[in-house]
Amino acid sequence: MTYDLAIGDRAYSSWSLRGWLLFDAFDIAVKTHMARLYTDDLPQLLAQYHPAKTVPTMRLPDGTVVSESLAIAEELATRHPEAGLWPADPKARAIARTLAAEMHAGFTALRSHCPMNLRASYTECQPPEAVLADLARLETIWAWAGPKPAGRAPGCVAPIRRRMCSSRLSPPALQPTTFPSAPRRWSMSAPILPIPLSGAGGR
Numbered sequence: 001m002t003y004d005l006a007i008g009d010r011a012y013s014s015w016s017l018r019g020w021l022l023f024d025a026f027d028i029a030v031k032t033h034m035a036r037l038y039t040d041d042l043p044q045l046l047a048q049y050h051p052a053k054t055v056p057t058m059r060l061p062d063g064t065v066v067s068e069s070l071a072i073a074e075e076l077a078t079r080h081p082e083a084g085l086w087p088a089d090p091k092a093r094a095i096a097r098t099l100a101a102e103m104h105a106g107f108t109a110l111r112s113h114c115p116m117n118l119r120a121s122y123t124e125c126q127p128p129e130a131v132l133a134d135l136a137r138l139e140t141i142w143a144w145a146g147p148k149p150a151g152r153a154p155g156c157v158a159p160i161r162r163r164m165c166s167s168r169l170s171p172p173a174l175q176p177t178t179f180p181s182a183p184r185r186w187s188m189s190a191p192i193l194p195i196p197l198s199g200a201g202g203r
């Protein structure tokens with residue numbers, strides 16, 4: 001028995017990418033089940049994960065369902081202390097938790113203006129004030145955190161970096177994550193197309 005993980009397409013669902021990274025980057029065995037966003041496949045898949053309504057959602061070997069990416073991170077960190085999801089050093093861990101929570105709950109302007117699409121490189125992105133404010137906030141907290149803790153906020157930094165890269169925003173404090181190659185490994189199997197930002201989808 002192992003974990004089951006329900007996700008949407010990781011190229012378009014930053015939450016799904018985050019959930020999947022929690023397993024892939026930390027070498028935790030999982031059986032992944034993917035459904036396409038915006039189709040009937042997603043509610044059909046999630047019907048097997050009552051009462052979850054969103055992806056990512058995982059099922060523990062004992063059948064317990066855990067949804068919300070941050071809850072998944074915490075549950076895996078407790079069950080697999082050897083995997084090192086959070087830094088061992090208490091100060092670095094506190095900083096990483098702060099970053100993970102900020103990435104989880106904040107940056108709504110950046111999220112809504114810069115779609116998640118790892119298969120696109122948008123040709124037009126004129127960030128409004130609110131997006132610039134989010135970028136400034138990112139610069140502040142990444143500089144405060146330093147490279148190591150930022151890299152260890154589990155699965156939470158890569159998706160937001162990818163949004164900025166897709167939209168050709170120049171991230172002011174683009175710091176390396178612990179697992180820079182993980183999203184790249186599978187997302188590059190399709191060509192990256194330059195397309196206009198208007199009308200773009202993704203979350």
Ligand SMILES: N[C@@H](CCC(=O)N[C@@H](CS)C(=O)NCC(=O)O)C(=O)O
Nearest residue numbers: 013015053054055056068069070203
């Ligand atoms: N805060 C949640 C957000 C998850 C979320 O909103 N996922 C979207 C896909 S990106 C979803 O499942 N939406 C359900 C739907 O569109 O029906 C998390 O961290 O897991």
